[in-house]
Amino acid sequence: MFIxxxxxxxxxxxxxxYLSRIGALCSLRTLRFHSPVTFFVGENGSGKSTLxxxxxxxxxxxxxxxxxxxxxxxxxxxxxxxxAVTVGRGAHARGGGGFFLRAESFFNLSTQAAxxxxxxxxxxxxxxxxxxxxxxxxxxxxxxxxxRGLYLMxxxxxxxxxxxxxxxxxxxxxxxxxxxxxxxxxxxPILLAxxxxxxxxxxxxxxxxxxxxxxxxxxxxxxxxxxRDLMVRTLTGEE
Numbered sequence: 001m002f003i004x005x006x007x008x009x010x011x012x013x014x015x016x017x018y019l020s021r022i023g024a025l026c027s028l029r030t031l032r033f034h035s036p037v038t039f040f041v042g043e044n045g046s047g048k049s050t051l052x053x054x055x056x057x058x059x060x061x062x063x064x065x066x067x068x069x070x071x072x073x074x075x076x077x078x079x080x081x082x083x084a085v086t087v088g089r090g091a092h093a094r095g096g097g098g099f100f101l102r103a104e105s106f107f108n109l110s111t112q113a114a115x116x117x118x119x120x121x122x123x124x125x126x127x128x129x130x131x132x133x134x135x136x137x138x139x140x141x142x143x144x145x146x147x148r149g150l151y152l153m154x155x156x157x158x159x160x161x162x163x164x165x166x167x168x169x170x171x172x173x174x175x176x177x178x179x180x181x182x183x184x185x186x187x188x189p190i191l192l193a194x195x196x197x198x199x200x201x202x203x204x205x206x207x208x209x210x211x212x213x214x215x216x217x218x219x220x221x222x223x224x225x226x227x228r229d230l231m232v233r234t235l236t237g238e239e
Contacts (some may be wrong), residue, residue, distance in 0.1 A: 001152035002098070002181045005032040006055055019081050022047040023204030031207065033183070034158065035198040036176040040185045041215050042202030048185040049154050050079055052078060053102070055183065056152045057082035058171035061100035083172045092179065098149030099158055135159045148179040157188035165190045186229075189217040 013019060020026050025047040040048040057063050129137040138159045147152070151172075157165050165188055172182055173194060181225045186192060192199060192212055201210040212218055224231050232238075 001033060001036070002034055002093050002096065003055070003059070003087055003183070004090040005030055005088040006058070007031075007086045007088070008081070009084045009086070013080060017080070019050070019079060022050065024048075024079075024202035024207055025051060027206050031200075033181070033198070035196060036180065036184045037172060037194055037197040038184070039192055039194075039197055039199045040183070040202060041187070041192065041199055041210065041217060043216070046204075048201035049102075050081060052152055052154055052183060052185050054079065054081035054085045055087065056100040058085040058087050059097075059150065059152075061152065065074050065102045067097065067099045090181075092148065092181075093150075094147040096180070097145060098151050099141075099145060099149050100152045102154040126147075135161060135164055139164055139167065140190050143171065146175070148175075148207060149181075151175070151182045152184075153182065153184045155185055155187065157191060159187055162190065169194060187217050189215070191223045192217055 008028055009124075010020065010029075023046070024042065028051075040052060042048055049148075053063065061067075129141060132140055138156065142156065155166060160168060160191060169191055172184075172191070184191065192215055199206050199210045199212065199215060201215065
């Protein structure tokens with residue numbers, strides 16, 4: 001494990017910070033990681049990405065994404081939560097690589113990558129990331145990292161087809177078995193099915209472990225596929 005746990009010192013933040021009003025986070029003091037792969041799940045706005053970003057910045061990653069060597073900023077909008085986060089580093093923390101991938105700023109990361117390639121040569125195939133389609137550039141970036149490391153991903157499925165999500169599934173499984181650690185925010189029922197992964201659900205009452213079959217991603221997808229006609233009629237107001 002690269003990260004064994006994280007702790008939050010809420011007293012170090014301003015008392016009226018909006019962060020203290022996020023239901024899943026406000027009572028969080030310590031969060032321990034028990035599996036090489038941890039998924040954060042929950043409704044939009046529940047604090048998943050906010051916490052992942054804070055972990056990434058506290059660990060030393062650039063807020064907008066990339067490896068620990070990426071240092072660029074196009075718009076400073078990350079929350080101050082990272083200042084209150086202490087990362088309990090595991091035995092592997094001194095070695096290995098890793099990256100922080102966030103879907104919302106991947107265009108900016110690709111631009112920075114192109115600048116690096118001017119100095120060091122091709123990093124992601126024969127083309128720059130901007131010259132691939134959005135989904136292809138995601139996979140080119142993700143597939144370029146093969147060594148043991150810490151990989152933090154915010155909704156990596158956002159740009160990926162169903163088939164590419166399965167490719168990512170296989171890569172995560174392979175690299176986790178080789179000693180890497182993943183913490184991933186996702187709504188993908190495909191990724192969530194990874195054997196042995198810990199699933200943590202962000203709710204107003206806090207952060208609680210869930211089984212795969214208990215997640216909204218699974219339940220709603222399963223319901224839609226098995227009761228498609230009924231769901232379509234309901235959604236279109238014809239029921």
